[in-house]
């Protein structure tokens with residue numbers, strides 16, 4: 276009876292988790308209290324990553340239930356009172372072949388969509404613009420090389436938050452992008468390792484000094500704000516260098532660009548310009 280109680284409890288737990296994960300579909304592009312599932316996907320990469328995650332969830336749930344059922348069956352069927360003289364069998368060719376071949380097939384089923392997604396994420400050829408992102412202790416720098424625009428992005432202190440702003444997630448100057456655009460990101464670092472991570476866009480790329488990691492995002496249509504955080508422990512203020520990607524309609528983006536150019540005019544030094552040219556040349 277205890278065994279049955281245990282499996283009922285785990286079934287209840289599984290059902291509860293599934294409901295919570297499905298409820299996650301209605302959440303915004305930011306983390307939520309008690310969130311268990313992924314943030315709603317934004318853009319084709321995130322959609323593909325989410326459907327791969329959903330496929331894996333089905334496969335691992337089926338495997339877990341199968342193993343649990345086998346355990347329960349073995350405990351009940353072969354308990355001492357029901358089976359006083361245990362079998363001395365030590366080999367069974369059919370079972371051994373099966374438990375080798377079936378896991379291999381399962382791994383192949385997982386590998387195909389997994390590699391397809393990896394190669395899809397790797398293709399940065401048809402991007403429409405470039406943003407260079409530099410991780411620093413403890414802030415991000417965003418550089419728009421085609422626009423001669425560069426600025427730093429710092430967290431807004433808790434004491435300065437306005438009503439409706441998110442604690443530990445808001446910054447003074449977000450990375451502004453045009454909606455409905457494919458953007459190449461060149462991620463590099465200035466000191467220790469950081470990681471540029473925006474869950475809803477499914478982008479997570481290491482920021483390493485002396486290296487340029489290339490990735491891309493396809494920002495969906497419509498104005499939206501995507502929240503992220505540094506995802507590589509980088510020192511005492513690691514938790515205080517959030518990422519805000521703000522998508523604007525194309526005309527609004529142009530207006531922002533004109534304003535930003537005035538606001539951050541001539542921040543870039545000749546050395547920076549040379550570095551950018553080298554990075555862009557090596558990336559193309």
Ligand SMILES: [Cu+2]
Pocket residue numbers: 468469470505506507508509510512513514516
């Ligand atoms: Cu960090």
